[in-house]
Structures are given as structure tokens and as C-alpha cells.
Amino acid sequence: MNNQELMIEMSHVDKWFGDFHVLKDINIDVASGERIVICGPSGSGKSTAIRLVNSLEPYDRGNIKVDGIPLDGSGDSVDAIRREVGMVFQHFNLFPHLTVMDNCTLAPIWVRKESAEAAEETAMHFLERVKIPEQARKYPGQLSGGQQQRVAIARSLCMQPKIMLFDEPTSALDPEMINEVLDTMVQLAEDGMTMICVTHEMGFARQVANRVVFMADGEIVEEKPPTEFFSNPENERTKAFLGDILTRE
Amino acid sequence: MLIDFVWTLGEVFVLLAAAFAAGGLNAVAGGGSFLTLSALVAVGLPGVVANATGTVALLPGYVSAAYAFRDRVDTPAGLSMSALVLVSLFGGVAGAALLIWTPTATFDVVIPWLLLLATVAFAFGPRIVRNSRIGANGLGATASVVSLLLVSLYGGYFNGGLGIMLLAVLALLGMTDIHGANGIKNLVSAVLTGVAVIVYAWGGVVAWFEAILMMVGATAGGYIGARATRRIDPARVRQAVVVVGLVLTVVFIGRI
Numbered sequence: 001m002n003n004q005e006l007m008i009e010m011s012h013v014d015k016w017f018g019d020f021h022v023l024k025d026i027n028i029d030v031a032s033g034e035r036i037v038i039c040g041p042s043g044s045g046k047s048t049a050i051r052l053v054n055s056l057e058p059y060d061r062g063n064i065k066v067d068g069i070p071l072d073g074s075g076d077s078v079d080a081i082r083r084e085v086g087m088v089f090q091h092f093n094l095f096p097h098l099t100v101m102d103n104c105t106l107a108p109i110w111v112r113k114e115s116a117e118a119a120e121e122t123a124m125h126f127l128e129r130v131k132i133p134e135q136a137r138k139y140p141g142q143l144s145g146g147q148q149q150r151v152a153i154a155r156s157l158c159m160q161p162k163i164m165l166f167d168e169p170t171s172a173l174d175p176e177m178i179n180e181v182l183d184t185m186v187q188l189a190e191d192g193m194t195m196i197c198v199t200h201e202m203g204f205a206r207q208v209a210n211r212v213v214f215m216a217d218g219e220i221v222e223e224k225p226p227t228e229f230f231s232n233p234e235n236e237r238t239k240a241f242l243g244d245i246l247t248r249e
Numbered sequence: 250m251l252i253d254f255v256w257t258l259g260e261v262f263v264l265l266a267a268a269f270a271a272g273g274l275n276a277v278a279g280g281g282s283f284l285t286l287s288a289l290v291a292v293g294l295p296g297v298v299a300n301a302t303g304t305v306a307l308l309p310g311y312v313s314a315a316y317a318f319r320d321r322v323d324t325p326a327g328l329s330m331s332a333l334v335l336v337s338l339f340g341g342v343a344g345a346a347l348l349i350w351t352p353t354a355t356f357d358v359v360i361p362w363l364l365l366l367a368t369v370a371f372a373f374g375p376r377i378v379r380n381s382r383i384g385a386n387g388l389g390a391t392a393s394v395v396s397l398l399l400v401s402l403y404g405g406y407f408n409g410g411l412g413i414m415l416l417a418v419l420a421l422l423g424m425t426d427i428h429g430a431n432g433i434k435n436l437v438s439a440v441l442t443g444v445a446v447i448v449y450a451w452g453g454v455v456a457w458f459e460a461i462l463m464m465v466g467a468t469a470g471g472y473i474g475a476r477a478t479r480r481i482d483p484a485r486v487r488q489a490v491v492v493v494g495l496v497l498t499v500v501f502i503g504r505i
């Protein structure tokens with residue numbers, strides 16, 4: 001780890017769902033501007049791991065700090081952390097009854113207390129950045145999956161987060177729409193956003209990740225820079241996973 | 250991107266075609282809002298917005314019909330013209346306000362039942378209009394106010410089948426002159442829809458681009474439809490509307 005400011009610190013984190021030990025001694029540090037890709041077979045706990053970061057799930061043991069704020073489960077810490085962290089989900093999670101513009105301005109107006117004018121200006125800026133400003137007046141149902149996911153990214157950016165979490169953002173999309181979302185994420189990475197992406201898009205991992213974390217059965221099995229991760233995986237499970245996913249690509 | 254452009258073009262075509270057919274249908278027999286609502290939901294608008302937007306699209310048709318029949322307005326027993334307008338205004342506002350307050354998820358559940366109600370009105374309304382045996386004095390002022398208020402409330406909320414429902418209610422209230430009843434139907438429809446549209450706009454539930462696009466389509470359809478009325482049997486058209494209404498009811502139940 002370099003000397004840059006740490007944005008996310010997860011140390012010795014454990015979590016159970018009932019008797020099921022879903023996360024086992026997870027340690028991940030993410031510096032400001034770093035991009036981490038987490039991959040692994042389904043059920044490996046990778047989505048749960050990033051859901052802990054903005055407190056969508058509680059954890060049972062260990063410590064998590066986000067931008068120096070300890071996530072201790074108190075309402076204040078959750079609020080403070082959620083102001084810093086944006087999240088994009090597999091199924092977009094847009095409000096279907098609100099226009100694209102209203103989806104983007106809702107939280108800035110109600111949570112950040114921005115004026116409607118300022119919020120709309122910011123929303124337009126980010127909609128231009130994800131290349132769909134012309135869809136601002138439409139409803140989510142009128143858009144393709146790729147467009148909806150780009151709106152979801154723009155909506156997150158409108159809250160001006162320091163960290164973005166992506167939970168399999170392309171896995172619900174038709175193949176022809178995956179690239180438009182990945183391009184947006186690449187651009188975001190190039191602009192210096194701190195990101196954790198749970199994804200199986202290995203091309204994306206190669207292109208933008210500083211480190212790739214491979215998880216299986218709730219554990220971090222291997223963690224390496226992408227060139228090493230792809231050319232020289234050590235663990236048998238990593239090799240098997242990569243063999244499987246790269247032949248599919 | 251090309252795919253987005255083609256998608257948008259397809260959407261515009263579907264909305265224009267549905268609006269054209271709806272305008273024509275409304276000029277001949279009514280039931281146009283079945284088509285506008287369905288088309289708007291099909292292109293991805295949420296139910297509440299689709300319903301409000303479809304109503305905005307059909308407003309010019311209501312207004313022009315009211316204007317065309319302005320000399321043939323008669324009022325039901327015990328009701329002055331100003332009372333009639335007042336009741337329509339109040340019902341329209343209340344119905345529209347209720348729509349704005351209805352969560353989209355709830356409205357999606359309600360839509361099929363409203364469609365079914367409107368379809369039933371289409372199936373049985375004409376018989377009620379023909380066979381109403383209530384005397385010329387009707388049921389009196391209170392019954393007139395209450396029933397018109399209920400229909401106006403429904404009209405402000407949903408609009409589908411409003412015309413035929415109004416005619417049936419007016420027949421039950423003792424209006425035997427079909428031309429006079431038609432005049433009132435057009436006036437009440439225009440007034441309550443006009444005021445409902447203002448409430449929808451205030452509530453932010455109108456998709457204006459789609460509304461204006463469909464207004465153009467519906468107005469053109471209405472013009473053609475009005476010219477074709479002499480050659481088309483409205484009873485036949487009404488039967489077709491009943492079939493369409495039943496099909497859409499089933500489709501919308503499937504969406505819940």
C-alpha cells in the first residue's frame with residue numbers, strides 16, 4: 001500500500017447470515033483514487049463485502065473505516081458515510097415513477113438541501129458525462145437497460161461521492177449494452193474516482209483496476225495487480241475460476 | 250446511437266398511431282383513452298403518468314365537441330347550468346388530486362378494474378340509455394348532484410368510458426332527449442377534463458412531449474373520425490371497444 005490517504009479500511013471483518021459464515025476475516029484497504037475489482041464465483045460473499053462499506057448490511061466482527069469515519073452502526077456514522085459513498089446496483093434501482101431528471105435531483109434536493117436549479121444543473125452535467133442528456137425528461141421504463149444503468153451512475157455522481165461502489169453493474173444487461181456502461185466506468189476511473197467494482201468483466205479489470213481481489217467461500221483467496229493476477233495466479237481456485245471465465249469471454 | 254434513435258422513432262410512431270385511433274374512436278363512439286393509456290404504458294411510462302398524459306392528449310377532442318354542441322345543452326331535473334359546471338369542476342379536481350396521490354404501484358393494481366368498469370359501461374350503457382323509464386322529472390336535484398359528482402370524480406381520476414357513463418347516468422336521471430344529453434355529456438367532459446389536466450400539470454404527472462405528440466395524432470384522428478361517423482355504425486364500433494376493453498383488462502391484470 002502506498003502512502004496515499006486511505007479511503008476504505010476493512011480489517012478482520014466477519015459476518016454471519018444465521019449459522020452461515022458469509023465473510024471470513026476480510027482485509028481490504030483502498031487508497032484515494034484506487035480502483036479495486038472484486039471477482040469470484042457466486043455465493044463467494046463479494047457483494048456482501050461491498051454492501052458493508054455503505055452500511056447496507058451490518059457486520060459482526062472487525063472494523064471498517066470509510067474516509068476516516070469508523071462505521072460503528074450508529075445513525076450518525078451511517079449518514080456520514082453514505083454522504084461519501086455512491087452505489088450502483090445490478091438492477092439499477094431507479095424510481096420508476098420519476099423522470100430521469102427527478103431521479104437525479106431527488107437526493108441532492110432532499111438530503112443535501114440543494115436548490116432545484118442547482119440540483120438540475122448538476123444532474124445535467126452528469127447526464128452529459130454519461131452521454132444521455134437527451135433522456136432527462138424520460139421515465140426509466142422508456143430507456144434501455146444500458147441507459148438506465150448510466151442514469152443510475154449519474155444519479156450517484158449527483159451526490160458528489162468520494163467513493164463509488166459497483167455491484168455487478170453489467171450482469172443484468174444484454175451483451176450489446178455492456179460496453180456503454182463499462183465505458184462510463186472507465187471514464188470515471190480515469191477521472192480519479194476511488195472505486196470498488198464487483199464484476200466478472202475481466203477486460204475492465206485489466207484496463208482500470210489497480211488490484212484484483214479474488215474471493216471464494218467468504219474468504220479473500222488472492223489479491224494482485226491485474227497483470228500478475230491474470231498471468232500468474234497462484235491459488236488453484238483462482239486458476240479454475242479464471243480458466244472458466246476467460247474461456248467464456 | 251443508432252439503436253436509441255430507432256427505438257425513439259418506434260416510440261413516436263406507436264404513440265402517434267394510438268392517438269390517431271383514439272381520436273377517431275372518441276369521435277365515433279368513445280373508448281379512445283383505452284388506447285392512449287395502453288400505448289403510453291407500453292412505451293414505458295408509469296401508470297399514473299400514462300393515464301394523466303393520455304387524458305391531456307384527448308382534451309382538445311372534448312373541448313371541440315363541447316363547442317360544437319354548445320347550443321344543444323340541456324340540464325337534468327333540478328340542476329341549473331352553473332350548478333352543473335360547479336359539480337363537474339369539483340369532481341374533476343377531486344378525482345385528479347386523488348390520482349396524483351395514488352402511488353404508482355397501487356395504481357397498477359387498480360388499472361385493470363377501472364378498465365373493466367369502463368368496459369362494462371360500454372357494454373351496458375347504451376341499453377340503459379335506450380331503456381330508461383324514469384319520468385321526465387327524473388330523480389330530483391340531490392340525485393343529480395350526487396351522481397354527476399361521482400361520475401366527474403371518476404372522470405378526473407381515470408377518464409376511460411367517461412362519455413358513455415355520463416350518458417347512462419343522464420338517462421337514469423330522466424333525460425330523454427339524446428341530443429340534450431349529448432350536449433351535457435360534452436360540456437361536463439370538457440370542464441372536468443380541463444380542470445383535471447390543470448391539476449395533473451400542477452402535480453407534475455404529465456409527460457408533456459408525449460402529450461403534445463398524441464394531441465396532434467388525436468386531433469387528426471378526431472377530424473377523420475367525425476367525417477366517417479355517417480358511414481360507420483357506432484353500435485358496431487362500441488362492440489369492438491368492449492372487446493378491446495376486455496383484452497386490455499386481461500393484459501393489465503397480467504402486469505400486476
